[in-house]
Amino acid sequence: MNEKASACFWGGQVHGPTVQLHLPELGSGHWAATGPGKAAYVRSIKVINKDSQYFIPGTHNTFSGSTRPFCYDAGDIRFNDDGARLLYGGPGNCTK
Numbered sequence: 001m002n003e004k005a006s007a008c009f010w011g012g013q014v015h016g017p018t019v020q021l022h023l024p025e026l027g028s029g030h031w032a033a034t035g036p037g038k039a040a041y042v043r044s045i046k047v048i049n050k051d052s053q054y055f056i057p058g059t060h061n062t063f064s065g066s067t068r069p070f071c072y073d074a075g076d077i078r079f080n081d082d083g084a085r086l087l088y089g090g091p092g093n094c095t096k
Contacts, residue, residue, distance in 0.1 A: 008047055008057070023071055025092035032075030032087040039075070045084035056083050070094060 027040025072090030
């Protein structure tokens with residue numbers, strides 16, 4: 001991959017003392033759909049290339065997802081001049 005990357009990944013993980021019984025909340029504990037001001041977010045997402053230059057990922061090849069959508073979610077990726085923004089979260093206490 002030092003010549004050309006075909007993918008770039010970012011993720012999160014939750015930890016807590018009762019994780020075996022009930023998964024803890026992610027971020028602010030609100031679903032991504034609750035929107036800015038409630039859901040947690042990461043903003044100004046950029047990728048760095050082999051020449052150490054930052055660029056905003058293209059809209060045609062970016063997506064968000066969750067490995068446990070009944071517990072946690074990630075919203076649509078939005079783009080502006082500062083980079084990409086992603087809302088995410090989940091209330092935890094999920095046993096699915």
